[in-house]
Amino acid sequence: xxxxxxxxxxxxxxxxxxxxxxxxxxxxxxxxxxxxxxxxxxxxxxxxxxxxxxxxxxxxxxxxxxxxxxxxxxxxxxxxxxxxxxxxxxxxxxxxxxxxxxxxxxxxxxxxxxxxxxxxxxxxxxxxxxxxxxxxxxxxxxxxxxxxxxxxxxxxxxxxxxxxxxxxxxxxxxxxxxxxxxxxxxxxxxxxxxxxxxxxxxxxx
Numbered sequence: 001x002x003x004x005x006x007x008x009x010x011x012x013x014x015x016x017x018x019x020x021x022x023x024x025x026x027x028x029x030x031x032x033x034x035x036x037x038x039x040x041x042x043x044x045x046x047x048x049x050x051x052x053x054x055x056x057x058x059x060x061x062x063x064x065x066x067x068x069x070x071x072x073x074x075x076x077x078x079x080x081x082x083x084x085x086x087x088x089x090x091x092x093x094x095x096x097x098x099x100x101x102x103x104x105x106x107x108x109x110x111x112x113x114x115x116x117x118x119x120x121x122x123x124x125x126x127x128x129x130x131x132x133x134x135x136x137x138x139x140x141x142x143x144x145x146x147x148x149x150x151x152x153x154x155x156x157x158x159x160x161x162x163x164x165x166x167x168x169x170x171x172x173x174x175x176x177x178x179x180x181x182x183x184x185x186x187x188x189x190x191x192x193x194x195x196x197x198x199x200x201x202x203x204x205x
Contacts, residue, residue, distance in 0.1 A: 011179035014186035018047065021189050023105050024077040025050040028070055030087025030113060033058040037171035039178035040086055051076060053089070061118050066092035071100070080105035082189060087143060087168065088113045090135075094125050094156060101130040106192040108185050109158065110136045111169040114144040128157030134188045135159070136181070138166035138173075159188070 009017070018025075027040050027050060034040040044052050055069040070092055074081055082105055085093040090112035097104045107129065115121045135158040137149035146162075153160040161184055167173025175181075 009183040009186055011182045014182035015046065017186045018182065018189065021082075022079065023189065023192070024079045024081040026070070026073050026077065026081045026083050027052040028066075028083055028085035028089035028093050029053065029058070030085075030089045031058060031061055034086060035171065037176050038086075039170075039175050039181060040084065042177040043084070043182075050084075051081070061088055063092060063095070063118070063120060063123070067095060070096050074100065074103050077103070082185075082192070083107045084110075084185065085112075086110045086170070088118070091115055091118070091120055091124060094129060094133075095123075097129050097131050097133070098125045104131050106131050106188050107133040107158075108136075108188055109133060109156075110181070111138055111141055111166075112144055112149065112152065114148065115152075117143075125156060127155065132188060132192045133158040134161060134184060136161040136163060136169065136184060138163050138169055140165045141168050143168055 025047065027044055029040055044050055051073050053069045053073045055065055057065065066089065080103060083093040083096065085108065090109040093107045093109060097107045112135065115124050133156055135149065135153040135156070137146055137160065139146045139162070150160060163169060166175065169175045
């Protein structure tokens with residue numbers, strides 16, 4: 001659990017690798033969506049072909065609404081997708097990955113919210129996710145204690161990345177465009193099993 005990821009790839013090289021990846025990408029925001037200064041919005045602007053989950057009410061933490069909106073977005077993909085999630089969106093993404101491993105190739109879980117705050121502790125996967133995953137955590141995240149982030153990462157079989165004191169890893173914490181996150185995502189894509197590409201692609205009804 002070092003403060004720096006050992007991957008030496010630069011942000012520019014990572015961006016190029018992501019642009020040529022053999023996967024679709026789906027951005028899954030958390031509560032109140034991700035504003036224009038948020039890294040998810042910056043990445044979407046840089047990669048306009050990426051899909052982004054959209055829904056009517058971003059202020060109510062309704063997990064079923066997040067799941068339905070994410071499934072609708074996945075249905076528009078033509079290849080297995082990498083879910084790029086933040087906060088409450090990370091919680092939804094673990095469920096989506098568990099339910100649709102044929103449609104989801106991997107999950108990138110940044111600063112997950114505390115499931116207990118939303119009564120979801122028992123509803124989320126209690127074992128390893130069926131797809132590769134990375135969980136990026138902060139030591140002073142007001143939405144989830146660092147110790148619990150490590151516990152959930154171990155439970156889900158996720159690679160655990162310690163960002164140090166990074167708040168909630170959002171614009172308010174100084175993580176606007178967050179170019180340093182691109183190599184972390186590229187590393188996940190690189191280790192994602194290429195076997196996913198040979199599986200029948202179909203989002204279960």
